Amino acid sequence: MLHAYAQAFALVFDPYVLTVILCSALFGLFVGCIPGLTATMATALLVPITFFMPPVPAVAAIVTATAMAIFSGDIPGALLRIPGTPASAAYTDEAYAMTKKGQAEIALGAGLVFSAIGGLFGTAVMMTSAPALAEIALQFSDFEYFWMVVLGLAGAVFIGNSSVLKASISLLLGLLVACIGLDNPAGHPRFTFGNAELTGGVSLIPMMVGMFAVSEILRYMVHMEPPLKLATEHIGNVFKGMWRLLKKYPWPLVRGSVLGTIIGIQPGSGADMAAWMSYAMAKKFSKEPEKFGTGHVEGIVEAGAANNSALAGAWIPALVFGIPGDSITAIAIGVLYLKGMNPGPTLFINNPQNIYAIFLVFVLANLIMLPLGWLTIKLAKNVLRLSRDILMPTILLFCIVGSFAINNTVFGVALILVFGLLAFVLEENGFPVAPAILGVVLGQMMEENFIKSMIKSDGDPSLFFTRPIAMGLAISTFIILLWPVFGWAWRKLRTA
Amino acid sequence: MKTIFKVAALIAALVAGSAQAQYPNRPVQLIVPWGAGGGTDATARIIGALLEKELKQPFNVVNRTGGSGVVGHDAIARAPADGYTLGLITVEIAMMHHVGLTALKPTDYTPIGLMNADPSGINVRTDAPYKSVKDLLTAIKANPGKFKASGTGQGGIWHLAIAGLLKDQGIDPGALPWVPSQGAAPGLQDLVSGGVEVVPCSIPEARAMIDAGKVRPLAIMDANPPALYPKLPTLKAELGTDWQIAAWRVIAAPKGIPADVQKTLGAALKKVYDSSEYKEFMAKQGYGTVWADSDGAAKFMAAADANLGAALKAVGLAK
Numbered sequence: 001m002l003h004a005y006a007q008a009f010a011l012v013f014d015p016y017v018l019t020v021i022l023c024s025a026l027f028g029l030f031v032g033c034i035p036g037l038t039a040t041m042a043t044a045l046l047v048p049i050t051f052f053m054p055p056v057p058a059v060a061a062i063v064t065a066t067a068m069a070i071f072s073g074d075i076p077g078a079l080l081r082i083p084g085t086p087a088s089a090a091y092t093d094e095a096y097a098m099t100k101k102g103q104a105e106i107a108l109g110a111g112l113v114f115s116a117i118g119g120l121f122g123t124a125v126m127m128t129s130a131p132a133l134a135e136i137a138l139q140f141s142d143f144e145y146f147w148m149v150v151l152g153l154a155g156a157v158f159i160g161n162s163s164v165l166k167a168s169i170s171l172l173l174g175l176l177v178a179c180i181g182l183d184n185p186a187g188h189p190r191f192t193f194g195n196a197e198l199t200g201g202v203s204l205i206p207m208m209v210g211m212f213a214v215s216e217i218l219r220y221m222v223h224m225e226p227p228l229k230l231a232t233e234h235i236g237n238v239f240k241g242m243w244r245l246l247k248k249y250p251w252p253l254v255r256g257s258v259l260g261t262i263i264g265i266q267p268g269s270g271a272d273m274a275a276w277m278s279y280a281m282a283k284k285f286s287k288e289p290e291k292f293g294t295g296h297v298e299g300i301v302e303a304g305a306a307n308n309s310a311l312a313g314a315w316i317p318a319l320v321f322g323i324p325g326d327s328i329t330a331i332a333i334g335v336l337y338l339k340g341m342n343p344g345p346t347l348f349i350n351n352p353q354n355i356y357a358i359f360l361v362f363v364l365a366n367l368i369m370l371p372l373g374w375l376t377i378k379l380a381k382n383v384l385r386l387s388r389d390i391l392m393p394t395i396l397l398f399c400i401v402g403s404f405a406i407n408n409t410v411f412g413v414a415l416i417l418v419f420g421l422l423a424f425v426l427e428e429n430g431f432p433v434a435p436a437i438l439g440v441v442l443g444q445m446m447e448e449n450f451i452k453s454m455i456k457s458d459g460d461p462s463l464f465f466t467r468p469i470a471m472g473l474a475i476s477t478f479i480i481l482l483w484p485v486f487g488w489a490w491r492k493l494r495t496a
Numbered sequence: 497m498k499t500i501f502k503v504a505a506l507i508a509a510l511v512a513g514s515a516q517a518q519y520p521n522r523p524v525q526l527i528v529p530w531g532a533g534g535g536t537d538a539t540a541r542i543i544g545a546l547l548e549k550e551l552k553q554p555f556n557v558v559n560r561t562g563g564s565g566v567v568g569h570d571a572i573a574r575a576p577a578d579g580y581t582l583g584l585i586t587v588e589i590a591m592m593h594h595v596g597l598t599a600l601k602p603t604d605y606t607p608i609g610l611m612n613a614d615p616s617g618i619n620v621r622t623d624a625p626y627k628s629v630k631d632l633l634t635a636i637k638a639n640p641g642k643f644k645a646s647g648t649g650q651g652g653i654w655h656l657a658i659a660g661l662l663k664d665q666g667i668d669p670g671a672l673p674w675v676p677s678q679g680a681a682p683g684l685q686d687l688v689s690g691g692v693e694v695v696p697c698s699i700p701e702a703r704a705m706i707d708a709g710k711v712r713p714l715a716i717m718d719a720n721p722p723a724l725y726p727k728l729p730t731l732k733a734e735l736g737t738d739w740q741i742a743a744w745r746v747i748a749a750p751k752g753i754p755a756d757v758q759k760t761l762g763a764a765l766k767k768v769y770d771s772s773e774y775k776e777f778m779a780k781q782g783y784g785t786v787w788a789d790s791d792g793a794a795k796f797m798a799a800a801d802a803n804l805g806a807a808l809k810a811v812g813l814a815k
Contacts, residue, residue: 044559048541138710141691182563182597185676187650189563189597196570196598200562322704323685327531330681333704334538337781344708408558409571448678455675456644456691 008356012364017057021361024061025368028068029376032075035082035209035402039069039271039311040327047335055339056357062335063315063358064365066328067119070271070307071373074111075380078104080395082213087271087307089208089437090279090299097295104381109238110245110297111304112373114253118305119366121257122264122312127359131345134320137265142456143464145266146449147473149442152277154480164484166431174439175446177202183444185451197411204440206403206415211433213399214420217392219427238377245301252282252302260306264313269445270326271307271314276438278306284480312362319343319355519579519757523554527575527583529568531561534679535700535783539612539745540584542777543768550764555582564588564649566598573604577750579757582608587653587743590801594808595651596815602801605748606758607793609765612778613744613786614698615718616657617728619705621687622712629715629734632694633665640671645694647683650676651813654683656804657717657741658696659811661731664739669811684711698743699724700782717741724782741807744786744800746793762790 011017024046031042042065050058073084078095098107125133153171180191181201192198246253259281260274282302283292292299314325315332322343324330336343347355383391403412423433457463465471526544530536537559544555560568565588572583585605592598618629626632636643647654655676659669675692677683680701687695688710695702695711699722705711706725713728717740721728731737747765749758768774769787778785788796808814 044537047538048545051545138685138688141686141689182566183649185650187564187595187597187652187676196563196567199564199597200567203562321685321688321708321710323681330534334781338777340780342707343704346707407560407562407567409560448676452646452675452677452686452691455673458641 004352005356007353008360011056011353011357012060012360017060020053020057021060021064021364021368024065025068025365025372028065029072029372031065032069032072032084033376033380035076035084035205035213035398037402037405038085038205039066039073039087040331041406042066042069043328043331047331050335051338055341055354056361058335058339059332059341059358060361060365062328062332063361064368066311067308067362067365068369068372070311071112071115071304071369072376074115074304075108075377077212078107078111079380079383080213080391081216082395082399083208085272086204086208086441087275087310089212089272090275090434091303092212093432093434094279094293094295094299097293098297098300099384101295103295103297104384105238105377106241106245106297107295107300108377109240109242110300112238112370112377113242113246114256114301114304115308115373116366116369117253118257118260119308119312119369120363121305122261122309123359123362123366125261125309126312126316126362130316131320131348133265134317137317138321138323140266140469141467142449142452143467143470144473145269146446146453146464147470147477148263148266148269149446149449151473151477151480152273152280152442153438153446154477163430167435170426170431170433171435171439174436175443176439177207177436178440178443178447185448197409200407202415202419202440203406203412204437205406206412207419207440208437209399209403210416210419211423211437213395214416215423215427215433217396218420218424220388220392238374245297249298249301251285252298253305255281255285256302256305257309260309261313263306264310264325265316266325270328271310272441274310275303275307276441279303308366315358315362319347319358320345519754519760520551520553522580523556524551524579525575525581526555526557527568527572527581528557528559529561529565529572529583529586529588531559535614535698535781536584536586536745538781539778539783542774543584543611543747543765546768546771546774547764550767551760564592564597564652566592566600569600570598572748573600573750575750577606577752577754579749579753579761582747582749582761584611585746585748587745587800587804590797590804591651591653591656591808594805594814602794602797604751605746606751606753607790607797608747608749608758608761609769609790610744610746610786610788610793610796611765611769612783613742614700614784615716615722615740615742616654616696617699617702617713617716617722618658618661619684619687619695619697619702619711619713620693621690622709624693624712626714628729629731632714633662633667633735636662636672637667640668641673643672643693644675644691645672645696646675646677646686646692647680647695647697648677650674651808652676653741653743654680654696656807656811656813658694659813660741660807661696661717661737661739663807663810664737665735687711699728703782722782722784723779742784744796746797748793758790 031037043062046061070087073088077083077088077092078099081096083089083092095107182189182199256278259278263269263274279299282299283289314329317323317325318329400413403416528537528540540557544557548555560571575581590602593601655674662669680697683695684705686692715731715734716728
């Protein structure tokens, strides 16, 4: 094993491979920053280039670019309230609120440092126990997935500060939007009105860009207030205070990393779901939940670590069984085959130096994220110096280009405008938009897993409660859902 | 003044002449109706890269996903018929209109060439007691509704593959309820976790699980065993039936592109198909290669359309 690691070191610390890692890191940082361009797209764009590379640099390019993209998605989220990738959407509002309070460097620094730590954690898990964990992940069935999704949705209602009623309405709106289209278990078109574009449903990216960014532009135009004054004229050292945060929030960091890795390993759920669930969990377990949504760094620590650890987790089933843990590894598996590194247990036995080289690339990618991310933040902060009168139209332009690029159709542009307007009306009336977005992220998964479970059990719902893991998840869900009722009853009893 | 006009006319004539003489003189868009990372996407990207080498213009692969392929197929059919928008259309185009999901049919395109076909396999868990496809069918017949199958969406190609086989063998297709999934990978995962008992899907899709010793293929719905597993029996050998089904991919243009453009594309595509790069790429991934030129592909699709339509009706999936 030591010998194989020595060989792997030689494979990775080769000038060509290091150059590839550096270039793909810069590429990933750039893609992540642009709203509408996702980590998945960064991978797809890299595939034709990897045709011409040996196996290790080919995989290194993908690993590095995606890790960078998931982190740098935080930057426009914090500075402009436009999440660069869906994985940053969970805590965009929080980070933006911090920027407004003049704490942009803490928000971005926490995103950077804890992304790197989360990524390293996921890598460590992968290095030590990939085969065993992949074996366990395969035991998860639709019943368990269903409860995981419900757990995620239950958490959504408690995200942010507004009333549970308004958050629930927003969530239901999101679930309704998730119903549109043909991609449902019955394969039956719903709410499509005979329109071919609508059969594809509402894609998440245009909706997200519309609800966060376009609504913000509308609000600026209506109120004409300069919300980002003085307080954010400069961004200080992003690493300042990180040690203090690390000491203050060790548990959120560990929880986020563990949860992120677990969600990443599950096929079909990736970094975005990890971020949402761990943000909700951070609030649930926080000593100061009332501060969430007002610019409080705790949720960013936990969710920032979670989405990067999910990236590494997703590679576990991909390497061991060729089953993608998320859409990024789905593409990466194709590249592995192409390079003769066929996924499967034999990968670990026949040519272990290759797989160890991939592990080392993960470590390296998360380490160089610190200096490169610092540089990107330095450059990006200039955005805040721009006059809002120039900045806002430019953002709108970026939104339009990004939403067009996601599926190369003007339909995406129409979507951002519709959802921008909708979000503006919702927020002016005190409805949070984050639950609506989560509804779209998880709505389809929930329906699919429910229908599949019911078909498998011949319509018998008791299996949702009798399988051991499913029962555990079900109990947690009910506790979260009924917690306010218990609290209310307790107060009643005491006053009575 | 006159000279200016003359020069202008000359330039115009040159530009027009060159535009006609050498298609393509600007980048070409290659639409893929499925997501980045899937088999169709990978196939389109290698074809695009090789066409670029042949015709010296960029071939940009564009994913138009959603609606189980409806959105992308629709975009290809509606694009301007000038040869600057092509698409990789898939077997679904010969299925969806029978089910009433779209009005589009294979005849709404100008096929340029058939590039690939992947026949369906029948996979079970490695520890399953059935030794052959015959054992499996006997078990299904004896316990209708007890076993479940998965591997694609409701009414998708692999669903039809197994339902058609059951019908062909005189077993009610309802005896093996279908669990819709987002594709073969989640279906196979479900198979291993014990959620379903059968996954019919193509060999490259199941390859990693077969090599990992988690999944065992029983038979292939094709005339010959696949190159990856030459010992895998055909249905003909096991059951004596001619039931065959495959997912295929055709490079196509919108209907009515100029004849000379079609000719240029057809010749270039044939070269791509014959290239060692294409063969090697497909073989490494485990994808099957089949070639038919424009006329051949049109005939092939018409036959597939009739067969799939009849099968969809027989198993009760057609509207």
